[in-house]
Amino acid sequence: GQSLEQPSEVTAVEGAIVQINCTYQTSGFYGLSWYQQHDGGAPTFLSYNALDGLEETGRFSSFLSRSDSYGYLLLQELQMKDSASYFCAVRGTDSSYKLIFGSGTRLLVRP
């Protein structure tokens, strides 16, 4: 089967840097995605890593180590609006393109 583990909650101060970790177990691997979800809102795509290394998109970066089955999302210059839940996800190992999500990390940004 497939499973992903993330911390349930992270708290950080406005302007700081925070890292949200994700470890996964999957028999086949097609990359690790990250989605953001504000309370009551829809998940929105943030980033995707298929190969080892760091992908940077503005204040957000995502890292992947396939050998360690591990990735993280790095959020810099935190803003209050970054308070949300963050989900890592892997694609299904069949041909379906479905996503298997972690249980999510709730990020609280304090002033």
Next chain:
Amino acid sequence: DSGVTQTPKHLITATGQRVTLRCSPRSGDLSVYWYQQSLDQGLQFLIQYYNGEERAKGNILERFSAQQFPDLHSELNLSSLELGDSALYFCASSVAEGLDYTDTQYFGPGTRLTVL
């Protein structure tokens, strides 16, 4: 705005009833996915359709069914509703073909179902 639409936004019904949730994918997307999100829970994959055919099933209850129509919109039917079915139901769409392994999924705003 993701381009994915879902109706209705809210639905309140009683146990034992049947409801239908509707989803229209982004223009050009052939694949539709349904996810269930219970209170403070993650997103649980229910079912996927690709160009009108069922492509994958998750832990979808037998009381639930779905279909995708020729115009690519999809409906999720929930019957014999129980209190535990109260949740947010999201539809997502993607291209889901070719070598685009990124295959970003675009989520609709969700339907909040409350079973009383």
